[in-house]
Amino acid sequence: QQQVKQSPQSLIVQKGGISIINCAYENTAFDYFPWYQQFPGKGPALLIAIRPDVSEKKEGRFTISFNKSAKQFSLHIMDSQPGDSATYFCAASIVDSNYQLIWGAGTKLIIKP
Amino acid sequence: DAGITQSPRYKITETGRQVTLMCHQTWSHSYMFWYRQDLGHGLRLIYYSAAADITDKGEVPDGYVVSRSKTENFPLTLESATRSQTSVYFCASADWRPHISYEQYFGPGTRLTVT
Numbered sequence: 001q002q003q004v005k006q007s008p009q010s011l012i013v014q015k016g017g018i019s020i021i022n023c024a025y026e027n028t029a030f031d032y033f034p035w036y037q038q039f040p041g042k043g044p045a046l047l048i049a050i051r052p053d054v055s056e057k058k059e060g061r062f063t064i065s066f067n068k069s070a071k072q073f074s075l076h077i078m079d080s081q082p083g084d085s086a087t088y089f090c091a092a093s094i095v096d097s098n099y100q101l102i103w104g105a106g107t108k109l110i111i112k113p
Numbered sequence: 114d115a116g117i118t119q120s121p122r123y124k125i126t127e128t129g130r131q132v133t134l135m136c137h138q139t140w141s142h143s144y145m146f147w148y149r150q151d152l153g154h155g156l157r158l159i160y161y162s163a164a165a166d167i168t169d170k171g172e173v174p175d176g177y178v179v180s181r182s183k184t185e186n187f188p189l190t191l192e193s194a195t196r197s198q199t200s201v202y203f204c205a206s207a208d209w210r211p212h213i214s215y216e217q218y219f220g221p222g223t224r225l226t227v228t
Contacts, residue, residue, distance in 0.1 A: 043219025099209040105155040
């Protein structure tokens with residue numbers, strides 16, 4: 001019940017296209033859902049995060065869509081650019097009870113020029 | 114302002130040897146974490162710490178030891194390295210405050226190879 005399942009494992013998108021990465025969870029107590037971006041040779045860095053009181057959050061070309069009833073959330077990257085090529089991790093947490101993040105397995109995204 | 118640093122960045126050691134990976138942060142964040150990253154497994158939590166002298170096990174603690182005598186340092190020791198501990202190790206810190214801040218800040222990682 002603590003797992004976060006992320007798909008796909010890898011994704012190739014043409015420049016200018018929309019990249020979509022999905023995550024699903026079982027624990028309905030999760031109330032914080034961040035996405036982290038990791039470039040080769042670097043540590044992950046927070047990209048965008050959402051709380052379950054909203055269904056969507058947008059920051060520039062990056063959008064999180066959250067479906068509480070389906071227990072799913074997804075990352076959409078609009079107008080994907082070669083510089084977006086990275087590994088993306090979703091995660092989940094129960095923020096008011098602990099600070100541990102439960103991580104998805106990651107998606108390697110390649111944007112083709 | 115270095116933020117969070119890890120040393121060494123690369124390490125090759127032999128099975129059975131003791132290895133210590135260092136982590137130092139300059140923000141005075143209360144929380145610190147050690148993760149290992151392996152292909153197909155994402156990030157797995159080894160140990161975490163809520164403050165100096167307070168540590169607790171994560172998902173995969175076996176074979177590892179941590180200490181935190183000072184807020185800014187959180188070393189990870191492999192007491193007797195095994196090949197299964199070959200991995201990339203990330204340290205992270207967080208100024209975790211409910212309703213205010215939840216972000217974890219990661220170091221650059223240490224690539225450890227056990228031969």
